[in-house]
Amino acid sequence: MPIPRSPLQAGRSREAAGADTLDGDDRAAERTAPDPRTPDDGAPGDSARAGAQAHAGDDAQAHARNHRARHDCLIVGAGPAGLTAATYLARFRRDIVVVDAGRSRARWIPRSHNVPGFPLGVAGPTLLERLRTQAGEYGVDIVAGRIGRLERADGAFVATAEDGRSWHARTVILASGIVDVMPAMPGLEDAIDRHVVRLCAVCDAYEARDERIAVYAPVEEGIAHALFLRTFSPRVAVVRSEPGEPSPAAAQAARDAGIALWPPSVSLHHDGECCVFIFHHGRVQRFDTVYPVLGGDAQSQLAAGLGARMDDNRELVVDAHQQTSVEGLYAIGDVVSALNQISVGVGHAAIAASDIHQRLPRNFRDATVAG
Numbered sequence: 001m002p003i004p005r006s007p008l009q010a011g012r013s014r015e016a017a018g019a020d021t022l023d024g025d026d027r028a029a030e031r032t033a034p035d036p037r038t039p040d041d042g043a044p045g046d047s048a049r050a051g052a053q054a055h056a057g058d059d060a061q062a063h064a065r066n067h068r069a070r071h072d073c074l075i076v077g078a079g080p081a082g083l084t085a086a087t088y089l090a091r092f093r094r095d096i097v098v099v100d101a102g103r104s105r106a107r108w109i110p111r112s113h114n115v116p117g118f119p120l121g122v123a124g125p126t127l128l129e130r131l132r133t134q135a136g137e138y139g140v141d142i143v144a145g146r147i148g149r150l151e152r153a154d155g156a157f158v159a160t161a162e163d164g165r166s167w168h169a170r171t172v173i174l175a176s177g178i179v180d181v182m183p184a185m186p187g188l189e190d191a192i193d194r195h196v197v198r199l200c201a202v203c204d205a206y207e208a209r210d211e212r213i214a215v216y217a218p219v220e221e222g223i224a225h226a227l228f229l230r231t232f233s234p235r236v237a238v239v240r241s242e243p244g245e246p247s248p249a250a251a252q253a254a255r256d257a258g259i260a261l262w263p264p265s266v267s268l269h270h271d272g273e274c275c276v277f278i279f280h281h282g283r284v285q286r287f288d289t290v291y292p293v294l295g296g297d298a299q300s301q302l303a304a305g306l307g308a309r310m311d312d313n314r315e316l317v318v319d320a321h322q323q324t325s326v327e328g329l330y331a332i333g334d335v336v337s338a339l340n341q342i343s344v345g346v347g348h349a350a351i352a353a354s355d356i357h358q359r360l361p362r363n364f365r366d367a368t369v370a371g
């Protein structure tokens with residue numbers, strides 16, 4: 001069996017899943033022809049200057065300068081992937097700006113145990129804070145805002161935020177992630193915090209060893225995830241999120257693995273220790289952990305507007321340097337068609353940032369600066 005990608009990657013639409021998303025949609029942008037390899041029209045500045053200029057929210061003058069400047073790179077999104085790319089590019093002394101809508105998936109992580117270098121685990125918000133601090137050490141500032149439009153003009157990318165601010169950049173890294181489709185249940189955030197709802201089997205099934213686990217999903221996808229979870233517990237079931245029957249092969253695989261298949265429930269709630277499904281005729285079933293597998297909305301709309309190639313889940317297809325099919329437009333992290341993991345996004349960031357540095361006009365160090 002192929003290892004399923006982490007739950008909520010399936011990219012099923014919100015409507016199809018019949019559930020709630022936790023974020024809004026971006027608007028797609030107008031399609032234009034790309035050409036980022038343009039001659040330098042101004043000396044690339046140190047990232048410290050970029051950072052100072054980037055804090056445009058409070059300072060109209062700074063923003064006016066920012067608007068006119070052509071940055072080496074605009075990074076859309078300050079999750080683990082975007083923040084890592086920012087640190088790399090700032091350390092390459094590139095003039096960058098980061099714009100972020102503040103909805104990183106990592107903020108949901110109560111404690112991750114598979115991020116390299118944290119033997120005792122790390123909470124998502126702590127990791128984000130540390131990555132921000134690290135980028136800040138090199139002068140990167142992060143502008144709060146949501147880019148609503150990305151287009152090409154005069155050999156550069158022009159990104160416009162929903163509040164009208166805009167930035168020009170030679171290259172763009174899209175690190176905008178995905179938005180999880182969540183089950184409709186009261187106290188969902190608390191349930192995640194208490195580990196009675198988990199969202200990523202690759203991330204944390206190890207911590208759910210031997211628990212009573214339910215996968216809440218359309219039955220065919222549910223069985224695939226349940227089979228993956230059987231590595232960790234002998235007590236795994238599928239609760240259908242919608243009516244449907246599995247293929248004979250999937251049904252047989254479920255039987256062979258001892259995976260019970262439940263019909264759609266009437267409701268789902270948690271009591272702090274367990275998730276509780278209530279079925280028709282009042283039957284109640286409790287599970288220690290529920291993994292919803294309802295899909296996710298890849299935040300690829302900006303790239304789609306420029307004609308970038310995507311897979312069936314609307315996740316971006318990139319080359320070996322993380323460049324999309326649009327010249328100069330890179331994508332990293334969850335928005336890319338790949339395994340949705342922090343360490344993967346961080347690796348993407350290193351690759352994209354190094355390639356961007358190599359393609360941009362050289363920024364030789366001035367001898368007078370070196371003394």
Ligand SMILES: Cc1cc2nc3c(=O)[nH]c(=O)nc-3n(C[C@H](O)[C@H](O)[C@H](O)COP(=O)(O)OP(=O)(O)OC[C@H]3O[C@@H](n4cnc5c(N)ncnc54)[C@H](O)[C@@H]3O)c2cc1C
Binds near residue numbers: 026100103114341
């Ligand atoms: C409960 C939970 C537990 C998890 N546990 C683990 C774990 O243990 N280990 C692990 O490796 N992974 C884990 N993950 C997955 C991990 O959180 C993601 O893989 C990671 O956050 C992806 O990073 P990213 O930078 O690509 O995207 P994100 O962290 O999602 O950041 C994207 C950022 O871009 C912003 N953005 C989007 N569109 C725009 C726009 N148009 N303009 C401006 N900003 C925009 C968003 O607001 C957000 O701030 C977990 C996820 C969840 C939900």
